[in-house]
Amino acid sequence: MATLRIPIHENDHSQGPGDAPVTLVEYGDYQCPYCGAAYPVVQRLQRRFGDELRFVFRNFPLAEHHPEAVSAAITAEFGAAHARFWEVHDALYESQEELGGPLYDAIVTGLGLDAPELHEAIEAEEYAEKIRDDFNGGVRSGVNGTPAFFVNGVRYDGRPDFESLEETLARALGAAKSGRSGASRR
Amino acid sequence: MSAEILSAGSVAPEFTLASTPSDHVSLGDFRGRPVVLAFYPADWSPVCGDQMSLYSQILPTFREYDAAVLGISVDGVWCHQAFADARRVRFPLLADFEPKGEVARRYGAYDREQGVAQRALFVIDGDGAVAWSYLSPSGVNPGADGILDALDALRARR
16 A cells, blocks of 8 residues: 655645645646646535645656646746745646646736746756655655545545545545544554 | 466566567566566556656666666557657567467466456566565556665665
8 A cells, every 4th residue: 555655744835724634645747637637626625625624735747748747847836935836836727738938927927926037947947856856755655647646645546536535535534533543644 | 367476585487578679678688687577457558657657757766776677568569669659668668479478477467357467566686586576456556666665675685
């Protein structure tokens, strides 16, 4: 059973309370269509579970297949450096078919950030270390493609649709609430 | 289903299989280095970052262990070539094609019902012995965590 080897840390991008009983971690690639399909699913799960769910996004760009994956990830990390990670993350998935320089510019400019500064970051592969650390930690945890989800530290091997994920999260929530360690926290 | 896959401590059966229409690869070519042997059911599985492309993407990590990576399925060389080009797989994909599945059978990793290799992983040490093996449900890409743990263990042994 593949388990999350890198505990949630302060450089992670996280939504929801730090002490939520259920943590969903996604290893994702901005150019992966399956991640694009999972994006609204995660949002629906967040609405469904509210404060009982913490969501963490980590980078897993499959750069060999997706030529825009790394630049998109850098754009999101650039947003993070300005405390706007989730706005950029959401905008990238909402315009996934248009990934590329003009979209990145439009996104950061729309947030009042400096596009030339972003160009320099992409050129210099800034944030590459953070992205690579996410990737390598994912490989060590058994990430086997994208999106890869971990529910309270255990890799989720089911289908990435709402019903299947909801069922697993509900089970993890039940286990956490009844204090069983079972497949919950590690 | 098949018999059990070969377990740690077994001698890894030698084989020579075609890797391209004109080249062959033998297990013995890699004596002295760890070998990652990844049997898988078929080229062209319909997911992003399928198992072989994932391993290709993390080749730099495997290289840190001086490990060779070999994929094996019952697909033929031309199919492998098209698949490797399309998915940018940059390590040899071997054709266990004739007699079909013979090498997979010897490793206990042949699914007779489906007529394909199972999703079985082997890490073979530099002396040609199985150091670690793992059989994944055929629908589940096992990822690389187990392989890297096994390579770590091999390195610690030296």
